Each structure stands twice: as structure tokens, then as C-alpha cells.
Amino acid sequence: MTVKSNKGVILKANPKGTPEVDKDFELAHRTIDIENLNLEENDFVLKNLYLSIDPYVRITLQEPTSSSLKYDKKIPIGQVIKGLGVSEVVKTNNPKFKVGDLVFGAIGWEEYSYIKSDIAYAFSFVNKELLKDTPLSYHVSFLRFGGLTSYASLIDIGKPKEGETIYVSTAAGLTGQLVGQIAKIKGMRVVGSTGSDEKVDFLLNELKFDAAFNYKKVDLDKALSEHCPNGIDIYYDNVGGKALEVALEHCNRLARVVVCGMISQYNITNPDERYGIKNLNNIVANSINIQGFMVTDYIGKDIEKEFEKDIIEWIKNGKIIYKETVIDGVENIPKAFVDMLNGKNVGKYVVKIAD
Amino acid sequence: MTVKSNKGVILKANPKGTPEVDKDFELAHRTIDIENLNLEENDFVLKNLYLSIDPYVRITLQEPTSSSLKYDKKIPIGQVIKGLGVSEVVKTNNPKFKVGDLVFGAIGWEEYSYIKSDIAYAFSFVNKELLKDTPLSYHVSFLRFGGLTSYASLIDIGKPKEGETIYVSTAAGLTGQLVGQIAKIKGMRVVGSTGSDEKVDFLLNELKFDAAFNYKKVDLDKALSEHCPNGIDIYYDNVGGKALEVALEHCNRLARVVVCGMISQYNITNPDERYGIKNLNNIVANSINIQGFMVTDYIGKDIEKEFEKDIIEWIKNGKIIYKETVIDGVENIPKAFVDMLNGKNVGKYVVKIAD
Numbered sequence: 001m002t003v004k005s006n007k008g009v010i011l012k013a014n015p016k017g018t019p020e021v022d023k024d025f026e027l028a029h030r031t032i033d034i035e036n037l038n039l040e041e042n043d044f045v046l047k048n049l050y051l052s053i054d055p056y057v058r059i060t061l062q063e064p065t066s067s068s069l070k071y072d073k074k075i076p077i078g079q080v081i082k083g084l085g086v087s088e089v090v091k092t093n094n095p096k097f098k099v100g101d102l103v104f105g106a107i108g109w110e111e112y113s114y115i116k117s118d119i120a121y122a123f124s125f126v127n128k129e130l131l132k133d134t135p136l137s138y139h140v141s142f143l144r145f146g147g148l149t150s151y152a153s154l155i156d157i158g159k160p161k162e163g164e165t166i167y168v169s170t171a172a173g174l175t176g177q178l179v180g181q182i183a184k185i186k187g188m189r190v191v192g193s194t195g196s197d198e199k200v201d202f203l204l205n206e207l208k209f210d211a212a213f214n215y216k217k218v219d220l221d222k223a224l225s226e227h228c229p230n231g232i233d234i235y236y237d238n239v240g241g242k243a244l245e246v247a248l249e250h251c252n253r254l255a256r257v258v259v260c261g262m263i264s265q266y267n268i269t270n271p272d273e274r275y276g277i278k279n280l281n282n283i284v285a286n287s288i289n290i291q292g293f294m295v296t297d298y299i300g301k302d303i304e305k306e307f308e309k310d311i312i313e314w315i316k317n318g319k320i321i322y323k324e325t326v327i328d329g330v331e332n333i334p335k336a337f338v339d340m341l342n343g344k345n346v347g348k349y350v351v352k353i354a355d
Numbered sequence: 356m357t358v359k360s361n362k363g364v365i366l367k368a369n370p371k372g373t374p375e376v377d378k379d380f381e382l383a384h385r386t387i388d389i390e391n392l393n394l395e396e397n398d399f400v401l402k403n404l405y406l407s408i409d410p411y412v413r414i415t416l417q418e419p420t421s422s423s424l425k426y427d428k429k430i431p432i433g434q435v436i437k438g439l440g441v442s443e444v445v446k447t448n449n450p451k452f453k454v455g456d457l458v459f460g461a462i463g464w465e466e467y468s469y470i471k472s473d474i475a476y477a478f479s480f481v482n483k484e485l486l487k488d489t490p491l492s493y494h495v496s497f498l499r500f501g502g503l504t505s506y507a508s509l510i511d512i513g514k515p516k517e518g519e520t521i522y523v524s525t526a527a528g529l530t531g532q533l534v535g536q537i538a539k540i541k542g543m544r545v546v547g548s549t550g551s552d553e554k555v556d557f558l559l560n561e562l563k564f565d566a567a568f569n570y571k572k573v574d575l576d577k578a579l580s581e582h583c584p585n586g587i588d589i590y591y592d593n594v595g596g597k598a599l600e601v602a603l604e605h606c607n608r609l610a611r612v613v614v615c616g617m618i619s620q621y622n623i624t625n626p627d628e629r630y631g632i633k634n635l636n637n638i639v640a641n642s643i644n645i646q647g648f649m650v651t652d653y654i655g656k657d658i659e660k661e662f663e664k665d666i667i668e669w670i671k672n673g674k675i676i677y678k679e680t681v682i683d684g685v686e687n688i689p690k691a692f693v694d695m696l697n698g699k700n701v702g703k704y705v706v707k708i709a710d
């Protein structure tokens with residue numbers, strides 16, 4: 001009996017606003033017969049082990065429109081959703097990938113993924129050196145795009161300087177917690193905002209931020225006046241919209257705004273309903289730099305190697321704490337994803353699909 | 356008889372919206388007795404020769420508020436308005452400045468300015484080397500902040516690359532015309548927008564832009580699709596607001612937005628009435644850099660010397676055309692200023708106050 005379960009999560013409907021588990025997603029009980037599967041040239045089959053739960057996936061669930069959110073292809077209704085994962089090669093017709101190899105790349109929200117030759121180039125091997133010191137779950141995001149996102153953007157765009165102040169929004173997410181900790185290593189005053197008192201505790205007591213607050217309980221403008229008395233030199237923005245507008249009022253001359261994401265705007269389907277930012281005049285008045293980036297801008301650059309070197313050293317000597325929550329089972333991916341979008345996670349959500 | 360006329364333009368009222376010559380400005384018929392004037396230590400007196408007419412002055416006419424437009428001090432009602440000018444030292448108690456010296460700095464909209472020692476540091480000498488090849492009027496802006504603004508921001512922030520496309524708004528103003536011409540020298544496709552058919556002609560036929568259009572007569576979105584078929588790599592923004600929002604939709608990956616000014620927003624006194632930009636998500640989607648600057652960021656840097664070297668060479672060998680309109684008489688400053696804000700100028704407005 002070579003037929004195996006290959007449950008997968010398919011897109012049932014384009015979410016309106018915040019996705020809903022039952023309305024927008026469906027678990028398809030499919031099977032796969034690996035032994036009798038005929039692979040075309042250079043194709044291979046992956047057994048998926050860990051999946052990273054990332055905000056950018058929300059954008060791929062939109063109805064395709066003339067929208068400017070072009071940085072990922074949209075998932076058609078009825079098809080398996082995609083995300084970044086770590087997998088084991090279980091069958092291969094591609095000389096580069098051998099059975100047993102551990103690889104990283106864009107897989108489906110499913111137990112097994114059939115990878116066609118034309119996207120094989122987008123898979124790379126799990127770094128065996130790093131694997132000695134770190135669990136496999138770290139390789140799905142933290143040691144890949146997740147960690148590199150924080151490191152490269154903070155160093156390259158933020159240009160952290162000792163004694164300056166950084167304000168990080170959604171500071172308890174993977175990106176935020178790493179940005180804050182790296183900024184501490186660089187000698188900055190680190191201020192974070194997050195959505196629950198539990199997370200504020202985590203930022204202050206575990207990550208040792210200089211200040212942190214629950215944005216749901218304060219007036220942001222007043223909180224920034226209180227916690228950033230010398231103004232903001234780097235605003236690390238994961239939120240966009242009104243939060244960006246308020247932060248711009250606190251930015252010092254020559255401040256850098258690193259725009260990692262605009263999570264406040266992702267669930268807004270109608271572009272006219274997005275928040276309109278009225279104080280970009282501050283950019284001129286204070287010579288402010290606002291820069292967006294995608295982590296792929298940094299792939300293959302020197303900074304990727306510097307990241308691997310620094311991050312392993314910082315983990316080993318305890319300078320960086322990395323908090324993740326591992327959730328079991330492909331059937332729990334939609335809930336993990338929606339919870340993450342609703343800010344329920346402390347640290348990084350990773351789904352364990354198989355051992 | 357040593358008493359001389361010292362007419363000056365004072366601020367009569369804080370303009371609401373676009374300033375009005377008669378409502379907001381008043382010509383004060385004052386006199387000055389230079390011979391019998393007692394100077395305190397390190398003070399000096401200037402006879403003003405040329406005044407530069409610049410948009411930034413509009414901001415200094417606002418009522419002082421908690422507004423974020425902090426980059427210039429507000430002019431109190433009843434006081435002489437300030438601007439950048441070239442002047443001759445006519446009396447001095449400051450060993451650095453001798454009678455007959457030609458200097459550049461912030462003077463009053465008046466015939467003579469009394470300069471106190473505490474702001475003497477902000478005056479510098481007209482470059483005599485450059486004066487051999489250029490009229491004195493060029494030294495009030497073009498060879499100073501005006502030209503340096505275009506050069507430094509385009510090179511430092513815009514990073515022009517051969518074959519790329521630049522779109523310049525208010526392209527017929529001093530900044531725009533220089534930016535466009537330098538971009539041509541750097542091998543770019545140069546597209547400009549401006550507010551009259553006469554100026555479109557000027558951009559196409561005199562400055563040799565690749566494309567130009569009258570923004571009052573077209574739909575900006577369609578015009579950009581037509582004239583920037585390969586998208587925009589540099590948007591040189593003098594306008595802000597809706598124009599910035601539309602341009603962002605045409606920006607390529609890794610585009611640079613140089614924010615020189617937001618003239619569309621300067622006349623809006625109530626911050627709530629400013630235009631709200633809703634598509635900053637493009638910054639993330641396309642790794643776009645939006646950067647503001649002030650020309651003073653570049654003063655004393657290497658790029659200032661490079662500018663002087665390049666600009667003189669370009670003028671001498673005819674690679675750069677500089678168009679200015681010289682208006683006579685201190686009493687005509689308010690009209691020149693209002694006309695400039697209303698876009699009536701082709702090229703740079705300079706007021707000749709005296710020979």
C-alpha cells in the first residue's frame with residue numbers, strides 16, 4: 001500500500017477583510033501514490049516538514065485585480081495555497097535534488113508537494129552547518145527570509161547608530177523581535193509597540209527592550225512622546241496607515257523609515273478605503289527617508305553571508321532570543337494563519353506538517 | 356544727505372491659501388542713514404542687489420502653529436519677509452566682511468539689510484572665479500542652493516542610470532529644468548509635466564526633454580502610461596499630494612522618489628485638508644525609496660565642489676541652458692512671488708533690487 005494521505009488547504013473564497021477559517025479555506029482530503037507516480041524530467045516530490053506562517057500570504061489570496069500589490073502571484077479559487085517551507089525530497093527525477101535532501105522553498109499548504117522542473121531553481125538546501133546548532137524549525141524562516149528580513153533591512157536601510165532611538169511596530173512578531181534585539185546589540189534605545197499586555201511583558205522582560213506599550217490601550221502620539229523623548233531616528237514599520245502617520249510626527253531630521261509591511265492595509269480589499277497619509281510633508285521638512293524592500297532584494301548579496309555569521313554567533317552566546325510557537329498538523333494551518341493576522345501570536349508561528 | 360530710501364516688504368497678514376499681493380503684503384517706505392548708523396561689534400550693513408524668489412518662503416508666512424513644517428522660522432506680522440539674496444557690504448564692523456565684498460545669504464525683502472553678528476556666519480562670499488563666466492544674477496540661486504538642489508538630490512538620491520526613465524513634475528521651474536537636463540546628460544529618458552503649453556514647448560524644444568505634457572490638459576495617469584511606457588525609475592517630485600499618488604502607480608521596482616517639495620500642499624493651512632496618500636503599499640510591493648532632503652544637507656560636502664565643477668563646464672560647452680526672468684524693483688517682489696506660486700514663471704524668477 002503506497003498510497004498516502006496528502007491533505008491540503010485550498011482557497012475556497014477570496015477573503016473580504018480578515019480571512020475566516022471556515023468561509024475562506026477548505027481542507028481537501030487528497031491522496032498521493034508516490035511509488036507509482038511518473039515524474040517528468042527534472043521534477044521531484046517533497047514531503048513537507050515545516051511551514052512558515054507569514055503575513056505576505058494574505059496578499060496572494062486577493063482576487064486578481066489591477067491592484068498594485070503585485071509582489072506575489074494570486075492563488076486561484078480551488079487551488080492549494082502556497083507558503084515557505086522546509087521539506088524532504090522523497091522522489092526525484094532531478095540530478096540536483098536527491099532523495100533525503102532537506103530543502104527550503106515555496107511549497108503548498110499540503111503534506112506532499114509535486115515540484116515541476118520550471119520552479120526547481122527556487123529551492124535551496126538547508127544549511128547543514130547551521131543545523132548542528134539549531135532545530136529544523138528555525139530553518140523555515142528564522143535562519144532564512146524571516147531573520148534576513150530583520151537583519152538586512154535594519155542594517156542596510158535603518159543604518160543603526162549607537163545612542164539613537166528606534167521605534168518598532170508589531171514588535172513581538174518575528175521581524176520585530178529580531179529587529180529590536182539587533183538594534184540593542186548596536187547600542188540603540190529600543191521602543192516597541194504590540195497588541196497585548198502579555199507581549200509587552202515579553203518585550204520588556206525577555207527581550208529587554210528599553211520601553212514597550214500596548215497600542216490598544218494608549219494614544220499612540222502620547223505614547224511616542226513619552227517613550228521616545230529624543231524623537232525617533234529609525235521607525236521600523238510593519239503597520240502602515242495611521243500608525244505611520246503618527247510616527248512621522250515624531251521622526252527626527254534625517255530619520256529612516258524602514259517599511260517592512262503595512263499589515264493594517266492588507267485586509268482592505270477596496271483601494272479607496274485605504275488610509276490616506278496626510279503628513280508626507282514631514283519627509284521634506286526633516287529630510288526623511290522612507291524605504292520599502294523585499295527580502296529577495298538581499299538574496300545572494302554579501303549581507304546574506306554576514307547575517308548567517310552574526311546570527312549564529314548571537315544565538316550561541318545568548319545575545320538573541322528567538323521565540324516560536326510550533327503548531328501541529330496541516331489541518332491547523334488556516335487557524336494559525338488567521339490568528340497570526342489577528343496578532344494572537346507571541347513570536348513566530350510555524351506549522352509542523354510531518355516529522 | 357546720507358539718508359537713503361530703504362523700502363521693504365512686510366507681512367501684513369498670514370495668507371489663507373494662495374497669498375494675495377494687496378491683502379497679505381505691504382510696501383513700507385522706510386529710510387536708512389548709513390553714514391550715521393552705529394554698528395555694534397561684528398554687525399554689518401548690506402545693499403541688496405538680487406533676491407531669489409523661492410517656494411519655501413511660503414511656509415515662513417504661515418501662522419506659527421504646532422504644525423510640523425518646522426524647517427524655517429515663521430515671519431511675524433509687521434516684519435520684513437526674508438529670502439536668499441546677493442548683496443554688497445556697504446558698512447561693516449566685522450573684520451571678515453569688508454566694504455565692497457559681494458556676499459550671499461538670507462536677507463530681507465528690502466533695499467538694505469542690517470545684519471547682526473549672530474547670523475553673520477550664515478553669509479558667504481560670491482565665488483569670484485565663477486563670476487568671470489556668469490552674470491551676478493546666477494549667483495543668487497542657480498550657482499547656489501537652486502542649482503545644488505537639483506544636482507545633489509538627483510545624483511545622491513535619484514542615482515540616475517543610463518536608459519532609465521525619470522519623470523519630473525513642475526519641470527519648467529529652476530529645479531525641474533536643471534534636473535531634466537542633468538538627467539539627459541546622464542543618458543536617461545526625461546519626461547516632464549508643467550502647467551502651460553508655452554512651458555511644454557520650452558521643455559521639448561529648448562531643453563530637449565524626450566516628452567512633456569501640460570498637466571492641466573491631460574489625465575495624469577494616462578499621460579504617464581503614454582510617456583513612460585517602461586515605467587518610472589526616478590520620480591522627481593515637486594508637487595506631492597495626488598500627483599505623487601498617481602506617479603507611485605507607475606514606479607518600477609527599486610524606483611527612487613526624490614521629494615524636493617510638495618508645492619500642492621503649501622497653501623493648505625489646515626493639516627486635515629491635506630491630501631491623503633493611499634497607495635504607500637507600493638513602497639513595499641516594489642521596494643521603492645522615497646526620500647526628502649534639504650539643500651543644506653549637502654552644504655560643505657564633496658558633492659558641492661563636484662556641482663560647481665560640473666555646472667560651469669556644462670554651461671560653457673552649452674550642455675545646460677538656464678532660463679531666468681529678472682524683475683526690477685523691491686516693490687515688485689510680492690507679485691513675482693505670487694506669480695511664481697501660481698506657476699506663471701518660465702524658469703527662475705529673480706528680482707533685481709539695485710545695480
